[in-house]
Structures are given as structure tokens and as C-alpha cells.
Amino acid sequence: MSPILIIAEHRQGIINPDTFGLLTAGIELSTALDTEAHVAIIGKDPEKLAQDINIDGIHTIHTFSTSLTYNHDIYVQTISSLFNKIKPSSILSLHTSTGTDYCPALASILDVPLLPDAIAINYTDQLEILHEMYSSKLQAKLASPLPAIITVRAGVWPTETAPGNASIEPLNISINEDAINFKVKDYEETPIGDVDISTSDLLLSVGRGIGDEANLELIFSTAEAMGATVSSSRPIVDAGWLPKDRQVGQSGTKVSPSIYLAIGISGAVQHIAGIKNSKVIISINKDPKAPIFDASDYGVVGDLFEILPALLEEFR
Amino acid sequence: MRILVAITEVATPDDTIEFSDKSITESNFTYGLNEWDEYAIEEAIQISESTANSDVISVTIAPPRAEKTIRMALAKGVTKAIRVWDPQLESLPFVDPRLKAKILAKVVSTISPDIILTGVQSSNDCWGSTGVALAAEVGFNWATLVTDLELSGDVAHVRRELENGVDELAEVTLPAVFTIQTGINEPRYASLRGIKQAQQKELETLSFSDLSTDPEEFQSNINLIEFSLPTSDNTIQYFEGTPKEQAAQVATIIKDLGFGGG
Numbered sequence: 020m021s022p023i024l025i026i027a028e029h030r031q032g033i034i035n036p037d038t039f040g041l042l043t044a045g046i047e048l049s050t051a052l053d054t055e056a057h058v059a060i061i062g063k064d065p066e067k068l069a070q071d072i073n074i075d076g077i078h079t080i081h082t083f084s085t086s087l088t089y090n091h092d093i094y095v096q097t098i099s100s101l102f103n104k105i106k107p108s109s110i111l112s113l114h115t116s117t118g119t120d121y122c123p124a125l126a127s128i129l130d131v132p133l134l135p136d137a138i139a140i141n142y143t144d145q146l147e148i149l150h151e152m153y154s155s156k157l158q159a160k161l162a163s164p165l166p167a168i169i170t171v172r173a174g175v176w177p178t179e180t181a182p183g184n185a186s187i188e189p190l191n192i193s194i195n196e197d198a199i200n201f202k203v204k205d206y207e208e209t210p211i212g213d214v215d216i217s218t219s220d221l222l223l224s225v226g227r228g229i230g231d232e233a234n235l236e237l238i239f240s241t242a243e244a245m246g247a248t249v250s251s252s253r254p255i256v257d258a259g260w261l262p263k264d265r266q267v268g269q270s271g272t273k274v275s276p277s278i279y280l281a282i283g284i285s286g287a288v289q290h291i292a293g294i295k296n297s298k299v300i301i302s303i304n305k306d307p308k309a310p311i312f313d314a315s316d317y318g319v320v321g322d323l324f325e326i327l328p329a330l331l332e333e334f335r
Numbered sequence: 336m337r338i339l340v341a342i343t344e345v346a347t348p349d350d351t352i353e354f355s356d357k358s359i360t361e362s363n364f365t366y367g368l369n370e371w372d373e374y375a376i377e378e379a380i381q382i383s384e385s386t387a388n389s390d391v392i393s394v395t396i397a398p399p400r401a402e403k404t405i406r407m408a409l410a411k412g413v414t415k416a417i418r419v420w421d422p423q424l425e426s427l428p429f430v431d432p433r434l435k436a437k438i439l440a441k442v443v444s445t446i447s448p449d450i451i452l453t454g455v456q457s458s459n460d461c462w463g464s465t466g467v468a469l470a471a472e473v474g475f476n477w478a479t480l481v482t483d484l485e486l487s488g489d490v491a492h493v494r495r496e497l498e499n500g501v502d503e504l505a506e507v508t509l510p511a512v513f514t515i516q517t518g519i520n521e522p523r524y525a526s527l528r529g530i531k532q533a534q535q536k537e538l539e540t541l542s543f544s545d546l547s548t549d550p551e552e553f554q555s556n557i558n559l560i561e562f563s564l565p566t567s568d569n570t571i572q573y574f575e576g577t578p579k580e581q582a583a584q585v586a587t588i589i590k591d592l593g594f595g596g597g
Contacts, residue, residue: 030497089503114463116479116480116496116497117497119463119464119467119479120467120480121467122464122467123432123433123436123464123465123466123467123468123471124467124468124470124471124477126433126471127468127471131556132431132433132556132557133431133432133433133464133468133557135432135461135463135464136461136462136463147560150461151461151565152459152461153346153348153458153459153461154458154461155565156348156352156564156565157352157354157359157565158562158563158565159428159429159559159561159562160559160562160563161557161558161559161560162558162559162560163556163557170464200476200507200508201476201477201505201506201507201508202507204504204505204506205503205504206497206501206502206503206504207494207504208500208501208502209501209502220594221589221594244595245589246595246596253517253518257517257518259521264500269498269499270496270497270498270499270500271500272499272500273499277592277594278588278589278592278594280589285348301588301589303585306349308351310565312571313567313569313571314569316571316572317571317572317574317588318571318572318574319574319585320573322578325578326578326581326582326585327582329578329579329582329583330585330586332582333582333583333595334595334596
């Protein structure tokens with residue numbers, strides 16, 4: 020069997036730590052297929068980055084040096100060339116803002132199946148993945164022929180690794196500059212306002228269930244009474260009710276308080292990714308099947324407009 | 336400027352999902368527009384309103400049931416709608432992103448849009464992949480996770496939302512596909528006048544034979560083995576009782592951990 024090809028993720032000279040979970044997923048699949056695990060790393064100074072991911076279980080690291088900041092056109096061209104050279108059994112990438120930006124195009128151009136957002140990968144006599152649907156309330160076991168492109172959810176596979184001894188092989192590929200029609204100009208970070216939710220030890224976090232902007236008053240008064248900082252899920256920020264620096268989740272801020280109190284938050288995947296390091300998660304939601312309960316230590320199924328006023332009384 | 340907006344209909348998140356190994360029972364669902372597509376429609380309409388000689392055409396792969404949802408897009412200001420459906424799709428549990436892209440690509444070639452907008456993902460399928468697959472299929476450029484879009488000649492300046500509070504500022508040459516992230520704008524509600532007008536607007540239906548001389552090319556290369564409920568090894572303690580009793584138990588946990596003056 021030909022090797023598994025894993026595409027390492029990095030930005031501004033730093034390996035995305037979720038890449039180590041991706042490497043674990045790729046090494047596991049290569050073991051199941053009884054084949055080698057190869058890694059490709061594309062970017063500035065790739066030999067240096069290759070040292071950081073030279074872990075036990077990786078056979079070869081293919082490097083491609085480009086002076087351009089992340090560019091999906093270069094990724095697609097480089098990985099297509101490498102695909103034709105080593106004919107991998109499958110390609111694995113993270114299901115992130117980067118992976119979802121080039122993998123679907125790569126699948127179309129190589130004309131291979133695309134298996135998005137895998138939370139489990141198995142190979143016995145065929146390639147199978149688990150994929151969550153309907154806001155994480157249903158999962159689908161999907162199968163496809165090899166080779167396939169799989170985008171892998173961050174934070175699912177273990178990230179512990181041991182040093183390895185992979186050979187590092189620079190790729191000799193010529194890029195068609197005329198086909199580069201996308202250019203990164205700059206990066207910007209969300210400025211932190213008067214509140215830094217990443218340092219708060221007690222977060223009272225509000226979601227779509229609050230229904231109306233006027234109801235935020237109840238949230239703020241409850242938070243004040245118990246000494247909590249108010250944070251929120253994405254829809255509250257999308258609606259413009261709270262600034263972006265209050266948003267908890269994958270694209271907002273990852274938090275790690277002693278207590279995360281989730282009020283009317285259903286628990287989208289991207290939100291859960293941002294709260295996993297909380298010590299205790301307490302959730303109040305009217306939907307008993309809300310995915311937030313799968314991440315919580317304590318749960319209250321009920322109407323937040325009945326429970327919050329009672330909770331406020333407890334701290335008065 | 337001609338803008339194509341690819342939109343999808345979804346079951347609302349509160350719906351209880353009934354399913355067998357291979358199919359989802361859809362009869363108990365309440366349907367509506369996919370949340371991300373609400374923002375894509377608004378962005379398309381805003382661009383058309385500020386650009387002379389523009390029209391916005393929507394395309395949806397869905398059974399006849401979806402026409403009520405599609406009329407809502409027309410009521411908001413979409414000029415014309417296209418709905419693609421085929422008996423071949425009825426037997427599929429879902430339409431995988433590459434198959435979606437292949438079908439949509441045929442529509443793109445008939446209407447020749449300058450730009451294509453679609454939501455980052457649908458809340459039912461959660462592929463998060465169709466926009467980029469479509470771009471590659473039709474040879475357009477693309478930008479994903481767009482939270483700001485400014486067109487200037489044949490270039491688009493975009494803000495892309497990455498992880499951990501980091502945005503990327505990028506330029507992409509048109510024609511291009513943009514996958515639109517929630518929060519990019521404030522989606523409008525349809526006016527009563529818009530709802531009335533929507534009934535008169537064209538909603539064209541196309542089947543595979545309208546799109547290709549070889550309907551066999553619309554095959555999925557992904558098979559469903561089975562649907563199942565998510566398993567969880569999480570242990571959770573639920574607080575029961577009246578709201579007051581539930582609140583008291585929550586307060587006890589918070590106070591026991593040293594907060595709230597406990």
C-alpha cells in the first residue's frame with residue numbers, strides 16, 4: 020500500500036499545535052493500512068518547521084519552500100504534484116480555516132472523494148469515517164474508495180508524541196505563478212477591550228437562548244451578583260449585542276476558567292472547542308438534547324428566564 | 336454584475352431527529368433557510384443594490400418542499416430562483432459536497448455569474464466544503480470564511496475569520512466564490528411588499544437531464560454506512576426540581592468553589 024500523506028498546518032512560522040493530533044490520526048491510519056506515514060510542509064523555511072514535527076511514526080517529511088504567506092493556490096499546486104509523485108493512499112488535513120480552504124479544491128482537481136470533518140477514521144476492508152450532522156445531534160458513518168481526502172477535526176486525537184527520525188526531502192516543483200489569484204496581505208488580532216475573558220476564573224456565558232438584547236440586563240445583573248465576567252457564544256456577537264472580545268470559541272477566545280456557566284448555549288462544535296479547558300462546566304438549556312450537555316459536568320434542563328432570576332436571588 | 340447565491344434549506348436545530356440506519360425521517364421537521372445562507376443572501380442583495388445593472392440569482396438543490404423557503408429569499412430581494420432536483424437524488428441520504436459542486440457547476444455555466452456567494456456551511460450537512468469545491472469545479476478563484484467583502488474592479492478585498500481571534504486580510508481576483516461567515520452583515524427581514532412580489536418572481540426548476548446529456552455523471556463517491564446517535568463518555572449530573580431548587584443547587588456548586596461570597 021502506498022503511503023498516507025499528512026499536510027502539516029502552521030501560520031506565521033509556528034506549527035499549529037492541533038497538527039500533532041492530525042499526525043496521530045494519520046499515523047494510526049497508516050498502521051491500519053500497513054504503510055508509511057508521510058508529511059508535507061509548505062511555507063517559509065519549511066526545513067525548520069519540519070524539525071518540530073519530526074515525530075515517531077513519520078517516515079518522510081516532504082518540504083516545499085515558498086516566500087508567500089499561506090496561499091491556497093500554492094497548496095493545491097504543490098500537493099497535486101506530490102500526489103502524482105508518491106500516489107498516496109489518502110491525504111489528511113485539519114478541518115480548520117486552512118484545511119477547508121484548500122482540501123475541497125484539491126479533491127475536485129484530483130477527482131477523489133472528500134470526507135469532511137472526521138471525528139473518527141477506521142480502515143478494515145474499506146475507508147470509513149464518522150461525521151457529525153444536524154448540529155452534532157446525529158452522526159453518519161461514511162465510506163469511500165481510496166484514495167480520499169479527509170479533513171480531521173482538531174482536538175479529537177491525542178497530541179502526545181515522541182521524537183522521530185524521519186528523512187526530510189525538499190520537493191522540486193515549479194509553481195505556475197499565473198495561477199496564483201489569491202494573496203494574503205496582513206493578519207489582524209481582535210483587540211482586547213476593557214474585559215479579558217481569557218483571564219477570568221468565573222465566566223457567565225450567554226447564548227442564543229437569551230432571545231432578545233434587552234434580556235442581557237438579567238445576565239449582567241446575575242454576573243455582577245456572583246462576581247462573574249460575562250462572555251458569550253457566537254450568535255450574540257453576530258447580532259452586535261456584545262463585542263467580539265466577549266466571544267468564546269474556535270474563532271473567538273479559548274477560555275479556561277474554574278467555572279464556565281453556559282446560559283442558553285446549544286454548544287456548536289466551534290464553541291465546545293473554546294471551553295474544553297474549563298475546570299467545571301455548568302449548563303442551563305431548555306433543549307435536553309443540546310450538545311452542550313455532552314461537555315458539561317452539571318446540567319439544568321429548564322427555562323433560563325425562570326432559573327436565572329432564582330439564581331440571582333441566591334447571591335443577593 | 337450578476338451574482339449567484341447558492342443557498343440551502345435546513346431543519347431547525349430544535350427539531351428532534353428520527354432516523355433509521357440509512358435514512359432520516361423528515362416529516363417531523365420544521366424547515367427554514369440555512370443560517371449562513373441568510374448572510375450570503377443579504378451580502379448579495381447589498382452588492383446588487385450598490386452596483387448598476389445587477390441581478391441576484393439563487394440556486395438550491397432541494398425537493399419541491401423547499402419552494403416556501405426559496406420564496407423567502409425572493410421576498411428579501413433575490414431576482415430569480417433556480418431549484419435543482421432529480422429522482423436520482425431522492426434515494427441518497429444526503430448530497431455530498433463534491434456532488435453538490437458538480438450539480439451547481441452546471442448551473443453556473445448556464446447563467447455565467449461574476450461572483451458566487453454561499454454560506455460557510457449548512458447546519459444539517461456540516462460539510463463546510465461546497466463553496467471551495469464549486470470554485471475548483473468551475474475554475475473560479477475563492478475566499479472562505481469571509482466577514483468583510485469589498486469589490487473594486489476585478490479584485491475583491493476580503494477579511495477572513497481564522498481561529499483564535501485572528502483575521503486574515505486578503506485579495507482575490509474575480510470571478511470568485513466567497514463563502515460567507517455569519518455576522519458579516521445584518522440580514523433583512525422580508526417586507527410584506529417583498530413577500531407579495533416574491534409570488535410573481537420566477538422560480539425555475541431543473542432536473543439532471545436539463546443540466547447534462549449524461550445524468551450518470553452526477554454520482555456520489557461517498558457511501559453512507561449508517562446513521563447513529565452521538566455517543567458520549569461524559570458523566571453529567573442534572574439538577575432536578577423546581578426552578579428555585581435547581582438554581583439553589585447551581586449556586587451551591589459556585590459557592591463551594593469559592594465564588595460569590597460563599
